[in-house]
Amino acid sequence: MTYCLGIITRSGLVLAADSRTNAGVDYISTYRKLFDFSLPGERVIILCSSGNLSITQAAISSLKKDIKVQQDVNLHNLPTFYDIARYIGDKTRQIVEQDRTWLEKDGIDYNCNFLLGGQIQGEEPELYLIYTQGNSIQATPETPFLQIGETKYGKPILDRTVTFETSVEVAAKAAILSIDSTMKSNISVGPPINLVMYETDSLAIAHHLELPLRDPYLAKLRKTWEVALNDAVESIPNIDWEYYAQEEKNDFPLD
Amino acid sequence: MTYCLGIITRSGLVLAADSRTNAGVDYISTYRKLFDFSLPGERVIILCSSGNLSITQAAISSLKKDIKVQQDVNLHNLPTFYDIARYIGDKTRQIVEQDRTWLEKDGIDYNCNFLLGGQIQGEEPELYLIYTQGNSIQATPETPFLQIGETKYGKPILDRTVTFETSVEVAAKAAILSIDSTMKSNISVGPPINLVMYETDSLAIAHHLELPLRDPYLAKLRKTWEVALNDAVESIPNIDWEYYAQEEKNDFPLD
Numbered sequence: 001m002t003y004c005l006g007i008i009t010r011s012g013l014v015l016a017a018d019s020r021t022n023a024g025v026d027y028i029s030t031y032r033k034l035f036d037f038s039l040p041g042e043r044v045i046i047l048c049s050s051g052n053l054s055i056t057q058a059a060i061s062s063l064k065k066d067i068k069v070q071q072d073v074n075l076h077n078l079p080t081f082y083d084i085a086r087y088i089g090d091k092t093r094q095i096v097e098q099d100r101t102w103l104e105k106d107g108i109d110y111n112c113n114f115l116l117g118g119q120i121q122g123e124e125p126e127l128y129l130i131y132t133q134g135n136s137i138q139a140t141p142e143t144p145f146l147q148i149g150e151t152k153y154g155k156p157i158l159d160r161t162v163t164f165e166t167s168v169e170v171a172a173k174a175a176i177l178s179i180d181s182t183m184k185s186n187i188s189v190g191p192p193i194n195l196v197m198y199e200t201d202s203l204a205i206a207h208h209l210e211l212p213l214r215d216p217y218l219a220k221l222r223k224t225w226e227v228a229l230n231d232a233v234e235s236i237p238n239i240d241w242e243y244y245a246q247e248e249k250n251d252f253p254l255d
Numbered sequence: 256m257t258y259c260l261g262i263i264t265r266s267g268l269v270l271a272a273d274s275r276t277n278a279g280v281d282y283i284s285t286y287r288k289l290f291d292f293s294l295p296g297e298r299v300i301i302l303c304s305s306g307n308l309s310i311t312q313a314a315i316s317s318l319k320k321d322i323k324v325q326q327d328v329n330l331h332n333l334p335t336f337y338d339i340a341r342y343i344g345d346k347t348r349q350i351v352e353q354d355r356t357w358l359e360k361d362g363i364d365y366n367c368n369f370l371l372g373g374q375i376q377g378e379e380p381e382l383y384l385i386y387t388q389g390n391s392i393q394a395t396p397e398t399p400f401l402q403i404g405e406t407k408y409g410k411p412i413l414d415r416t417v418t419f420e421t422s423v424e425v426a427a428k429a430a431i432l433s434i435d436s437t438m439k440s441n442i443s444v445g446p447p448i449n450l451v452m453y454e455t456d457s458l459a460i461a462h463h464l465e466l467p468l469r470d471p472y473l474a475k476l477r478k479t480w481e482v483a484l485n486d487a488v489e490s491i492p493n494i495d496w497e498y499y500a501q502e503e504k505n506d507f508p509l510d
Binding site (some may be wrong): 152172208225230235244 | 484
């Protein structure tokens, strides 16, 4: 499995990904799932991938090749992020079509998803989720984060701490906590964590990091979080059983 | 969907359940999923159910009937909780067998799960998860909670705040927070929340409650939790980008 997330806020973007890939529980490997296709000073393009590794690797290779051979259409010359999302979607469709019959025969899941975030000079920053089918959705101020892969464990913390007005520094911490919570519950999501923080209109990736399992900041963040959650549960007043006993009287038959 | 959880600690048991049932997103209903089969002073038996409602209702009815007609084997005369778990498993098998062919024909999911918790006089409190197939697993001090239904959103908070040494009062708050987090992310999990707190060797349910959506305690708990999480994220030191820039130098190609 995999877990990647993207957050868009008024001040910038955060994209983050774990690095674990597995073919069954008895074959675990480490693969980077966060890729930088930026052209510093002109455009920032970050891509995260989840799902069938042969499909996502083929897509990433093809995107790189189109830049290298200066194809008429490539990540460095498309005019808008919507165009880029469509282009990556078309690429995915082509690759899926090429392999799906063979994968389906043996019941192999060929699904894959991408998160695409960044900014083109003169445009606003944008964040997209691109599906296996090639279509895509865009994050908005009302729903400022998107997730792919094993999304459920890490969603409550984003729901409670991230809005469009959150600072990008805080969003980066929330992203690491979200991935760390997921790693604790699903062993098919694992370190190192790759994270990119982008500040609106800077048009270059100034901040990125890779956190291995024993990284001291990751250890500190995890510990602080655990202590804070326990303090929070303790700080909530205990249930006032008397009140509920009064309230419910005899209208609460449990059987 | 549904979300139910059980927690066993040194000082007692907590069982809790949401009340939403849906047949598609366009048919949402409220059904209690927490049932009390206790015989106060002798044995406490709490059951929570998830999955196909026709199957779980049939099982609950049959369990009640066996008590009423004083069947040779029923919830009130079986000597241990393991026997009770097997008996409920057998009941489930019979009902599933009766309907599965007809449900399978139309691709209807007949799966269901039960959480079973309580204590029989002279025995220790126990907590079980019973599967559709009739087999079961038991919670232990190393893994003191069990979940059924939509389990993922509410697991991180339990992972971080509940151990076998947690007081039963704190476990009750963690259970409500776990269900509340799930309700926020999955609309097929909804109020009221039913919760039972049982203190070891009391052999009677002294504490139970039903929290509707607008319950003032639920609102306060949610607010306190949200503020605490935000404070916690703020309190974690920001990422020291300089440190990571030094660490990684040129060995961090993102493309």
